[in-house]
Amino acid sequence: MKKFIGQLLIPAAALATLLMADLAPGHPEVTRMAAVAILMAGWWITEAIPIPVTSLLPIALFPLLGILDGRTTAATYFNHLIFLFIGGFLFAIAMQRWDLHRRIALRILRFLGTRPTRVLLGFMCSTWFLSMWISNTAATMMMVPMAMAIIGPFREHLDKQEARRFSIVLVLGVAYAASIGGISTLIGTPPNMSLARILEINFPDMDELTFAWWFRFAFPLSLTFMLIAWFTLSKIARLSGIYASIDKNYFHQQYRQLGKVTYEQRAIGSLFLLLIFGWMFRSEWSQLFPHPKYIDDGTVAIIIAILLFLIPSKKNPGEKLMDWTAAKEIRWGIILMFGGGFALATGFIESGLSESLGEQLTSLQNVPLWMLVTIICTVITFLTELTSNMATTEVVLPILASMAKAIGVNPLVLMVPATLSASCAFMLPVATAPNAIAFGAGEIKIKDMIRYGFILNIIGIVLISVAAQLVYI
Numbered sequence: 001m002k003k004f005i006g007q008l009l010i011p012a013a014a015l016a017t018l019l020m021a022d023l024a025p026g027h028p029e030v031t032r033m034a035a036v037a038i039l040m041a042g043w044w045i046t047e048a049i050p051i052p053v054t055s056l057l058p059i060a061l062f063p064l065l066g067i068l069d070g071r072t073t074a075a076t077y078f079n080h081l082i083f084l085f086i087g088g089f090l091f092a093i094a095m096q097r098w099d100l101h102r103r104i105a106l107r108i109l110r111f112l113g114t115r116p117t118r119v120l121l122g123f124m125c126s127t128w129f130l131s132m133w134i135s136n137t138a139a140t141m142m143m144v145p146m147a148m149a150i151i152g153p154f155r156e157h158l159d160k161q162e163a164r165r166f167s168i169v170l171v172l173g174v175a176y177a178a179s180i181g182g183i184s185t186l187i188g189t190p191p192n193m194s195l196a197r198i199l200e201i202n203f204p205d206m207d208e209l210t211f212a213w214w215f216r217f218a219f220p221l222s223l224t225f226m227l228i229a230w231f232t233l234s235k236i237a238r239l240s241g242i243y244a245s246i247d248k249n250y251f252h253q254q255y256r257q258l259g260k261v262t263y264e265q266r267a268i269g270s271l272f273l274l275l276i277f278g279w280m281f282r283s284e285w286s287q288l289f290p291h292p293k294y295i296d297d298g299t300v301a302i303i304i305a306i307l308l309f310l311i312p313s314k315k316n317p318g319e320k321l322m323d324w325t326a327a328k329e330i331r332w333g334i335i336l337m338f339g340g341g342f343a344l345a346t347g348f349i350e351s352g353l354s355e356s357l358g359e360q361l362t363s364l365q366n367v368p369l370w371m372l373v374t375i376i377c378t379v380i381t382f383l384t385e386l387t388s389n390m391a392t393t394e395v396v397l398p399i400l401a402s403m404a405k406a407i408g409v410n411p412l413v414l415m416v417p418a419t420l421s422a423s424c425a426f427m428l429p430v431a432t433a434p435n436a437i438a439f440g441a442g443e444i445k446i447k448d449m450i451r452y453g454f455i456l457n458i459i460g461i462v463l464i465s466v467a468a469q470l471v472y473i
Helices: 002-020 028-046 057-064 070-075 080-097 100-112 116-133 136-155 160-182 190-202 211-236 250-257 263-280 282-288 297-308 332-351 353-364 369-383 389-407 411-422 433-440 446-472
Strands: none
Touching: 002 028, 028 057, 028 332, 028 353, 028 446, 057 070, 057 332, 070 332, 080 100, 080 136, 080 263, 080 297, 080 332, 080 433, 100 116, 100 136, 100 250, 100 263, 116 136, 116 160, 116 211, 136 160, 136 263, 136 297, 136 433, 160 211, 160 433, 160 446, 190 389, 190 411, 211 411, 211 446, 263 282, 263 297, 332 353, 332 433, 353 369, 353 389, 369 389, 369 411, 369 446, 389 411, 411 446, 433 446
């Protein structure tokens, strides 16, 4: 049935939209882009064809439909985030090659114990904290390989269904905690900084949106959301009913069997710390170079990745910490999928579809303010499932700034909830980089992400709406 829906009904719906709808009279590109979005979203969800192949649709359809030319579309597939992915994936492969991920994972388990609920909480707290200070992508990239290493021992002591439920929520928990942690600080995720810039442009006489102000508002919200997300994932997956019959000393024994820390593990561990330092303090050390603004997280990831191919191994003379044979394990399908998400986001903007959707919010001026905030949170949350959070905020925030002026309210009442909601899309792999990385781990199907993500979307909408109303309304 799913294949039938994906292969026949989804294309039929997209074709009907293309031929029969007129979403923006005089601007046919808007309707054409909507048709492409329907087709891509439908095929991503139903997996009617391989997901990486669906991600290539913009290359074929954007030029044919006059949305974007071929060269521009192709260029959207590779940017600094893609190189951040590649660098992070190479580092993750190096950790696995020399068994460092297992050593780290077993050390975590020695501390946390063997209860699945505690393991999930430990991973979510760690990822949540990291993502406050470094990119959500980097935090997820660090934690997913560790989560994958921990899943293995549990599979040996759980039945197949229990192990699957645990593996799904553990990997998803890491991804979701990264997105939730990113909203805590002004530097945690790009939409937050975008909000600060757009506020300054539209309201030059307004007090500066400072780091301290944002942290006081967003940190309690983020912490509450993370704990509720952990509780929700645990309950849906029925983790409290899963009992792993693992002796309390099991992981201590497993750790001892690894032997002493090897030179290769120390080297990769040192590079791991260097990678964290590079991401966390990039704005400081980049000042040593002529053009510090040229350096981004992708630059740091590739620098460390290159070092892996230069440092020799002592265990295997003549080899390096990494070689290209091992590097071929990179999940290029996930790279293509995320590139397709970038292309889709660009198409939304260039065609005018994002602006058309955002302008629909201006018709809500007479709606009670508490309801308006809730509607904005809902629209932004689900819109971000199909386009990047940065693209969404860049298009919608100026519209909300104009709306705030028109109805005479503090612009933060509308713009802060919208910004937070743009980082709280949990249903689709292309919605956020953490979602894409989690999906790339191979433990999750899209239907799993939709099942858990939809519930967290609703929780996020409620929490953000309530937080905004407590502060402003």
